[in-house]
Amino acid sequence: xxxxxxxxxxxxxxxxxxxxxxxxxxxxxxxxxxxxxxxxxxxxxxxxxxxxxxxxxxxxxxxxxxxxxxxxxxxxxxxxxxxxxxxxxxxxxxxxxxxxxxxxxxxxxxxxxxxxxxxxxxxxxxxxxxxxxxxxxxxxxxxxxxxxxxxxxxxxxxxxxxxxxxxxxxxxxxxxxxxxxxxxxxxxxxxxxxxxxxxxxxxxxxxxxxxxxxxxxxxxxxxxxxxxxxxxxxxxxxxxxxxxxxxxxxxxxxxxxxxxxxxxxxxxxxxxxxxxxxxxxxxxxxxxxxxxxxxxxxxxxxxxxxxxxxxxxxxxxxxxxxxxxxxxxxxxxxxxxxxxxxxxxxxxxxxxxxxxxxxxxxxxxxxxxxxxxxxxxxx
Amino acid sequence: xxxxxxxxxxxxxxxxxxxxxxxxxxxxxxxxxxxxxxxxxxxxxxxxxxxxxxxxxxxxxxxxxxxxxxxxxxxxxxxxxxxxxxxxxxxxxxxxxxxxxxxxxxxxxxxxxxxxxxxxxxxxxxxxxxxxxxxxxxxxxxxxxxxxxxxxxxxxxxxxxxxxxxxxxxxxxxxxxxxxxxxxxxxxxxxxxxxxxxxxxxxxxxxxxxxxxxxxxxxxxxxxxxxxxxxxxxxxx
Numbered sequence: 001x002x003x004x005x006x007x008x009x010x011x012x013x014x015x016x017x018x019x020x021x022x023x024x025x026x027x028x029x030x031x032x033x034x035x036x037x038x039x040x041x042x043x044x045x046x047x048x049x050x051x052x053x054x055x056x057x058x059x060x061x062x063x064x065x066x067x068x069x070x071x072x073x074x075x076x077x078x079x080x081x082x083x084x085x086x087x088x089x090x091x092x093x094x095x096x097x098x099x100x101x102x103x104x105x106x107x108x109x110x111x112x113x114x115x116x117x118x119x120x121x122x123x124x125x126x127x128x129x130x131x132x133x134x135x136x137x138x139x140x141x142x143x144x145x146x147x148x149x150x151x152x153x154x155x156x157x158x159x160x161x162x163x164x165x166x167x168x169x170x171x172x173x174x175x176x177x178x179x180x181x182x183x184x185x186x187x188x189x190x191x192x193x194x195x196x197x198x199x200x201x202x203x204x205x206x207x208x209x210x211x212x213x214x215x216x217x218x219x220x221x222x223x224x225x226x227x228x229x230x231x232x233x234x235x236x237x238x239x240x241x242x243x244x245x246x247x248x249x250x251x252x253x254x255x256x257x258x259x260x261x262x263x264x265x266x267x268x269x270x271x272x273x274x275x276x277x278x279x280x281x282x283x284x285x286x287x288x289x290x291x292x293x294x295x296x297x298x299x300x301x302x303x304x305x306x307x308x309x310x311x312x313x314x315x316x317x318x319x320x321x322x323x324x325x326x327x328x329x330x331x332x333x334x335x336x337x338x339x340x341x342x343x344x345x346x347x348x349x350x351x352x353x354x355x356x357x358x359x360x361x362x363x364x365x366x367x368x369x370x371x372x373x374x375x376x377x378x379x
Numbered sequence: 380x381x382x383x384x385x386x387x388x389x390x391x392x393x394x395x396x397x398x399x400x401x402x403x404x405x406x407x408x409x410x411x412x413x414x415x416x417x418x419x420x421x422x423x424x425x426x427x428x429x430x431x432x433x434x435x436x437x438x439x440x441x442x443x444x445x446x447x448x449x450x451x452x453x454x455x456x457x458x459x460x461x462x463x464x465x466x467x468x469x470x471x472x473x474x475x476x477x478x479x480x481x482x483x484x485x486x487x488x489x490x491x492x493x494x495x496x497x498x499x500x501x502x503x504x505x506x507x508x509x510x511x512x513x514x515x516x517x518x519x520x521x522x523x524x525x526x527x528x529x530x531x532x533x534x535x536x537x538x539x540x541x542x543x544x545x546x547x548x549x550x551x552x553x554x555x556x557x558x559x560x561x562x563x564x565x566x567x568x569x570x571x572x573x574x575x576x577x578x579x580x581x582x583x584x585x586x587x588x589x590x591x592x593x594x595x596x597x598x599x600x601x602x603x604x605x606x607x608x609x610x611x612x613x614x615x616x
Contacts, residue, residue, distance in 0.1 A: 002482075002486065002489040003477070003489075007477045010477030291432070291469075292487065293461035293462020295458055298492075372435060374469055375429055375470075
């Protein structure tokens with residue numbers, strides 16, 4: 001690094017420009033990761049918040065939240081199996097609705113047994129279960145539609161009136177739609193019952209309450225999932241796989257990865273181009289140092305040391321700035337953004353890796369420089 | 380005998396483009412002797428330096444440096460021989476732009492795989508002193524004159540205590556008086572450090588400091604003569 005460090009100081013203008021470009025690329029990687037994780041999180045945050053290891057869907061080659069329907073025999077069947085620590089049914093139905101302020105909203109009504117292990121409780125007000133029509137709403141409805149405790153949300157078509165009894169601080173969504181937590185019976189009636197609910201003084205047939213969307217499970221690692229699935233005609237997916245069952249999740253995740261991939265290729269090419277030009281500019285000097293007796297290995301190590309130092313400093317700055325900006329976004333705005341230290345470090349490492357690949361391609365040129373060019377007449 | 384060139388030929392290019400740059404050249408240079416090879420452009424001067432420094436393998440013949448047969452060595456060993464036993468002084472001095480005069484010298488220790496220590500620094504200081512540039516140690520090439528740069532080049536070439544100095548047109552970019560100073564310095568260093576110095580030049584005025592002069596033309600090297608005996612400048616010793 002004897003030469004490399006002195007070159008960095010001597011040509012500081014050029015290296016500073018390059019460093020700024022690398023800082024910007026690292027920053028873009030970090031912000032893109034944070035924003036896309038935020039976006040993806042708004043899709044599946046409700047599932048992510050469930051304290052489960054697995055979800056059992058109705059059997060299908062490609063199980064989805066929108067198509068699955070499980071029967072009572074399935075969730076009761078799962079509950080009895082060895083290795084099942086706890087289980088309960090969960091209903092999911094999308095509704096258009098109107099708030100007390102007559103604002104149209106789309107919501108995901110989730111039905112669950114009050115007090116069961118997946119019941120999120122409430123951060124303000126009361127949890128579900130006290131009032132048969134009482135529901136707990138997650139943050140997006142509060143932030144964007146000013147829904148408050150005591151409000152009534154009327155579901156379109158079925159005209160069920162939901163009373164808001166509790167609020168959650170978290171953005172719990174599924175398929176970008178805010179979740180409204182309801183007692184299981186209320187969910188079943190809204191999903192399968194007649195518009196307006198049962199006629200006065202009558203109750204609905206029991207069979208209405210025998211269907212849900214998925215079975216929420218906490219399984220031990222030893223559970224023979226395949227055997228239970230086959231017997232009960234379900235498909236149990238682990239938590240990350242169950243995200244894929246949410247509408248749009250896979251497409252969103254893939255498009256983010258494509259963006260990151262492109263950014264990485266661009267970073268590799270830009271750094272490769274910079275060091276190619278830098279090496280070409282130094283051709284005469286490299287020939288001279290070789291003529292003085294330096295080995296190609298010495299010069300390549302020196303050049304790669306220089307690139308590594310530049311990348312390490314610039315990427316650290318980029319990731320640092322990205323962390324700071326991400327913190328501001330989370331604190332000051334409602335933009336979906338997730339600060340994920342691990343993802344940020346991976347982004348930084350990828351930029352460093354891409355840059356090194358570009359630099360290695362560039363400094364291969366050093367091996368081809370003939371020391372003979374140091375002699376004037378033979379140049 | 381430090382440098383022994385024995386019947387060396389060098390053919391460059393191939394097919395119709397072939398040029399015989401050196402034609403059965405023989406030459407010996409002893410330690411402490413400054414040998415000047417004189418000739419017009421294209422006569423084969425730089426080719427002679429290139430084969431003596433192991434930068435080009437000769438087509439035929441043998442070159443020995445302190446008895447080591449250079450022509451028998453591979454590229455890696457030739458590079459090692461260059462950095463350990465040979466000092467190069469180039470046209471226009473050819474310094475590294477980013478390095479100060481002191482660092483130009485310390486670079487040689489680095490190339491040899493050694494982290495410069497106190498002894499290296501001491502030697503570099505002493506050499507800069509000898510070439511009259513102790514006060515310019517922290518200056519970079521762009522802050523020095525052509526003559527100063529060439530003197531740094533001489534100090535750098537001596538840094539590794541070589542047995543052979545190969546000098547390529549050291550005065551081509553200097554005016555007459557500065558060129559004279561540089562060659563005089565070179566002659567003095569050759570004696571003081573007891574190195575064999577092979578200098579190629581087309582500048583006749585520089586020959587008076589040489590102990591031995593040979594002319595080269597079209598790849599043929601004439602027999603050496605001794606200019607001092609022909610009435611050159613008085614021997615300073």
